[in-house]
Amino acid sequence: MSVEALHRRLRLSSLLVAAGLAVEVATLFWSHPLTFVAFILLGGSLVGMGVVLYLYSIVSH
Amino acid sequence: MISYLDQGLTAITLGLVALVLLLGYRPSLTDARGGRVLAFLGFFILPILVTWVGTSEHLQHSKTTGFCMSCHVMEPYGRSLRIDDPSHIPAVHFQNKLIPRDEACFTCHTTYTMFGDVEAKLRGMKHVYIHYLGTVSDPIALYEPYRNRECLHCHDGSRSFEEQELHVDIRGELASNETSCLECHGDIHDVHDLAEKPLWTGPGPGGAQ
Numbered sequence: 001m002s003v004e005a006l007h008r009r010l011r012l013s014s015l016l017v018a019a020g021l022a023v024e025v026a027t028l029f030w031s032h033p034l035t036f037v038a039f040i041l042l043g044g045s046l047v048g049m050g051v052v053l054y055l056y057s058i059v060s061h
Numbered sequence: 062m063i064s065y066l067d068q069g070l071t072a073i074t075l076g077l078v079a080l081v082l083l084l085g086y087r088p089s090l091t092d093a094r095g096g097r098v099l100a101f102l103g104f105f106i107l108p109i110l111v112t113w114v115g116t117s118e119h120l121q122h123s124k125t126t127g128f129c130m131s132c133h134v135m136e137p138y139g140r141s142l143r144i145d146d147p148s149h150i151p152a153v154h155f156q157n158k159l160i161p162r163d164e165a166c167f168t169c170h171t172t173y174t175m176f177g178d179v180e181a182k183l184r185g186m187k188h189v190y191i192h193y194l195g196t197v198s199d200p201i202a203l204y205e206p207y208r209n210r211e212c213l214h215c216h217d218g219s220r221s222f223e224e225q226e227l228h229v230d231i232r233g234e235l236a237s238n239e240t241s242c243l244e245c246h247g248d249i250h251d252v253h254d255l256a257e258k259p260l261w262t263g264p265g266p267g268g269a270q
Contacts, residue, residue: 007088014085025074032131054104
């Protein structure tokens, strides 16, 4: 994989991880079942996808 | 009120977001060895760590009385904790601090086993689904008969429990659930009969009125 392609994937990974972390931190301010669901399903999924994309990028580089 | 741990976690997470966005904006930073280490921390280790700590914090939040009461359907059950009636079991436990007021629901409605917390949380997820997409039963029913273990977790071995001869006589039956505690102590959350009863005005969870 070219350096440009790696950088492109890192950008996408960065957006996914940052968005996931932002969702996770936002949900900490409310104590409600829906915030728990949002944390797990939305925040956790975004972070998970970002981490997997990052790992895939560095092992395939 | 947000806890110190939550405040710390928020600060760390916001710093991590800034780092991740910087690495995404300038991915060439990862070309150097130091940048690669930073990226490994920022894209992998720290997000996993923050998510793990955040999950733990959410699980702690979900044990609080306020969390349970944040659903409209639970309001009458919250009210039943404040009934001014010494024969009403949940009210006596709540008002006399026999259970922590901040975790009043969870203390009696989890299973005291290795995976009791996990089981309670999975059921909680199901409750969210039913609350928004299904039909909530009225009154709310337990999945299975209330297990004595949840009472004996605190009462077994206590003086007031042991000094009751009947308790000693049927200890085996209580331990095996052959006889339910609720057969004698059955005044529990009968919310439809409580509407007109006076309420205790003492402090609630976290000292709130």
